[in-house]
Amino acid sequence: xxxxxxxxxxxxxxxxxxxxxxxxxxxxxxxxxxxxxxxxxxxxxxxxxxxxxxxxxxxxxxxxxxxxxxxxxxxxxxxxxxxxxxxxxxxxxxxxxxxxxxxxxxxxxxxxxxxxxxxxxxxxxxxxxxxxxxxxxxxxxxxxxxxxxxxxxxxxxxxxxxxxxxxxxxxxxxxxxxxxxxxxxxxxxxxxxxxxxxxxxxxxxxxxxxxx
Amino acid sequence: xxxxxxxxxxxxxxxxxxxxxxxxxxxxxxxxxxxxxxxxxxxxxxxxxxxxxxxxxxxxxxxxxxxxxxxxxxxxxxxxxxxxxxxxxxxxxxxxxxxxxxxxxxxxxxxxxxxxxxxxxxxxxxxxxxxxxx
Numbered sequence: 584x585x586x587x588x589x590x591x592x593x594x595x596x597x598x599x600x601x602x603x604x605x606x607x608x609x610x611x612x613x614x615x616x617x618x619x620x621x622x623x624x625x626x627x628x629x630x631x632x633x634x635x636x637x638x639x640x641x642x643x644x645x646x647x648x649x650x651x652x653x654x655x656x657x658x659x660x661x662x663x664x665x666x667x668x669x670x671x672x673x674x675x676x677x678x679x680x681x682x683x684x685x686x687x688x689x690x691x692x693x694x695x696x697x698x699x700x701x702x703x704x705x706x707x708x709x710x711x712x713x714x715x716x717x718x719x720x721x722x723x724x725x726x727x728x729x730x731x732x733x734x735x736x737x738x739x740x741x742x743x744x745x746x747x748x749x750x751x752x753x754x755x756x757x758x759x760x761x762x763x764x765x766x767x768x769x770x771x772x773x774x775x776x777x778x779x780x781x782x783x784x785x786x787x788x789x790x791x792x793x794x795x
Numbered sequence: 796x797x798x799x800x801x802x803x804x805x806x807x808x809x810x811x812x813x814x815x816x817x818x819x820x821x822x823x824x825x826x827x828x829x830x831x832x833x834x835x836x837x838x839x840x841x842x843x844x845x846x847x848x849x850x851x852x853x854x855x856x857x858x859x860x861x862x863x864x865x866x867x868x869x870x871x872x873x874x875x876x877x878x879x880x881x882x883x884x885x886x887x888x889x890x891x892x893x894x895x896x897x898x899x900x901x902x903x904x905x906x907x908x909x910x911x912x913x914x915x916x917x918x919x920x921x922x923x924x925x926x927x928x929x
Contacts (some may be wrong), residue, residue: 676861
């Protein structure tokens with residue numbers, strides 16, 4: 584039974600991909616905590632639909648559930664590309680509730696850490712099952728060569744998903760785009776500041792080119 | 796897995812146990828068996844070194860299971876380190892023929908409890924880590 588079910592699911596996935604060319608692609612926004620994923624998701628959603636997706640915060644793990652904004656229509660050069668944006672929780676291999684105790688009381692910190700762990704697991708599940716492409720967001724003021732980044736890019740590549748790397752926070756003095764380009768030379772890196780709205784034209788051109 | 800014991804026979808460990816697991820031992824194991832073996836070792840405070848690492852899919856599932864086991868009263872998760880991919884290896888003919896999953900599966904990997912292992916330096920040929928008892 585398991586074998587037949589597995590085969591049926593595989594065939595279903597292939598036929599879905601073959602015959603769903605007109606369906607909007609689900610683009611997952613991934614990256615480590617505090618890279619600016621929700622700020623970017625909100626920027627894109629506000630620019631093209633007028634609505635935000637989620638709450639932005641300097642406290643890590645503010646986004647603890649994957650959130651989807653459907654039917655975001657981006658117009659470039661007279662053509663339009665429609666995507667669903669999936670804003671995902673920051674991926675990590677460790678969560679310590681004591682990281683949050685400066686910002687909130689212990690009960691809230693414990694609850695936040697528990698939700699954060701569930702959110703990471705959810706993000707991994709989306710990546711394996713439910714996204715058609717990935718925008719990988721990095722804080723360009725931070726060292727990109729971390730285990731989480733290396734692993735996640737490896738996981739994305741192993742699934743043959745198209746990926747764009749967004750070097751966010753170029754408004755910061757410590758921003759270093761070349762460090763990101765050198766770390767992942769196999770992928771296109773687009774510099775931007777989601778917070779300030781810098782270089783968004785190239786962001787949208789790239790999204791249309793990669794995911795249209 | 797055999798446990799470390801003091802030579803005085805008290806049975807209590809006074810050091811950090813390191814398990815070096817060969818590729819041969821991992822070969823016949825299912826994904827969840829590998830993950831269980833790794834996390835059981837890490838829960839015991841051991842440092843687990845995999846000769847041949849995990850595939851990207853196994854790494855993805857390791858993150859997922861690790862998240863499910865984090866609890867505020869003890870286990871904070873894992874620290875995991877492998878050598879970053881090198882461009883030359885990725886571009887190799889063998890790598891392209893075998894696919895990225897096979898390519899990624901041959902990297903020595905160090906895994907330990909997040910509160911006991913701290914990576915000091917990492918590049919394509921060296922991982923330097925500080926291990927504390929807890």
